[in-house]
Amino acid sequence: MPATTASPRAWRTVLERIESDLLEGRLRPGERLPSERDLATELGVGRSSVREALRVLEVMGLIRTAAGSGPQAGAIVVATPDGGMSTLLRLQVAAQGFPLADVVQTRIVLEDAVVARLSADADRDLDAVHALLAAMGADQLPAADFLALDAGLHYALAEASGNTVICAMMAGLRTAIESYVRAGADRIEDWDAMATRLRAEHHAIVDAIEAGDTAAARALVRTHITDYYTAAGLVPAEH
Known part of the structure; x- marks a missing residue:
C-alpha cells in the first residue's frame, strides 16, 4: 500500500x-x-x-x-468537461498555487461586480443566499462548517447575479479561497467573535443589495474581504 x-x-x-x-x-x-x-x-x-x-x-x-x-x-x-469546463478544471488545479495577494485582489474585483449587479436587479432571487445566512446562524457551529457555508454564500451570490463567467471564475477559485480562509481561521484567537462579526457583515451586504444601494453593497463587500485577511494576518494592513 x-x-x-x-x-x-x-x-x-x-x-x-x-x-x-x-x-x-x-x-x-x-x-x-x-x-x-x-x-x-x-x-x-x-x-x-x-x-x-x-x-x-x-x-x-x-x-x-x-x-x-x-x-x-x-x-x-x-x-x-468540454470547452470552458475543461479550462475551469485546470484553473481549480492551478489556483492553489496562486499568490494570496492575487487571489484577494481578484476576489474583490469579482465580488464587487456581483453585488453591483445584484443591487441593480429588482428581479434578483436571493432565496439560496438567505438559506445559507440562516444556516450560518446556528449555535456552536464549528469553524470548518462555518467557513464551508461562508464559501457557499459567496458562490450563491455569484450564481444569483446571473453572470456565468463570474460564476465560473468563482468556482475555479473557490478551493484556493477556502484554503486561505481556513488557514486564516487558525490564526484568529477569538473565533466566536470573528464569526459574529462575519455574520453581521454578511447580513449588511445582503441588506444593501436588497435596498438597491449599490455604493454601500460594493463598499461593504470590499471591506468584508480585506478585513478578514488582515485580521487573520494573511495580508498586511493597509495604511
Whole structure:
C-alpha cells in the first residue's frame, strides 16, 4: 500500500487523475467513480483529500454524489468537461498555487461586480443566499462548517447575479479561497467573535443589495474581504 499523502494540496492529485480520465474518455456520463477508499489507496492520499476533490467536481456539475451504501451510493459522472469546463478544471488545479495577494485582489474585483449587479436587479432571487445566512446562524457551529457555508454564500451570490463567467471564475477559485480562509481561521484567537462579526457583515451586504444601494453593497463587500485577511494576518494592513 502506498504511503498516504498528508499534504494540504493532496486533493490536487485526485482532481488531476479524475480530470484526465474525464477528458480522455476513460470515464463517461453514467459511470461511477472508484470508491473513496480505492482512490485514496491507489493515489496514496487521505480520504479527506478524495472528498475535497469530489466536492470540487460536484460544485462544477460534473458528478453527483450520494451517501450510504448500495448501487446508488458513491459518485456518478453526470457531465463531460468540454470547452470552458475543461479550462475551469485546470484553473481549480492551478489556483492553489496562486499568490494570496492575487487571489484577494481578484476576489474583490469579482465580488464587487456581483453585488453591483445584484443591487441593480429588482428581479434578483436571493432565496439560496438567505438559506445559507440562516444556516450560518446556528449555535456552536464549528469553524470548518462555518467557513464551508461562508464559501457557499459567496458562490450563491455569484450564481444569483446571473453572470456565468463570474460564476465560473468563482468556482475555479473557490478551493484556493477556502484554503486561505481556513488557514486564516487558525490564526484568529477569538473565533466566536470573528464569526459574529462575519455574520453581521454578511447580513449588511445582503441588506444593501436588497435596498438597491449599490455604493454601500460594493463598499461593504470590499471591506468584508480585506478585513478578514488582515485580521487573520494573511495580508498586511493597509495604511
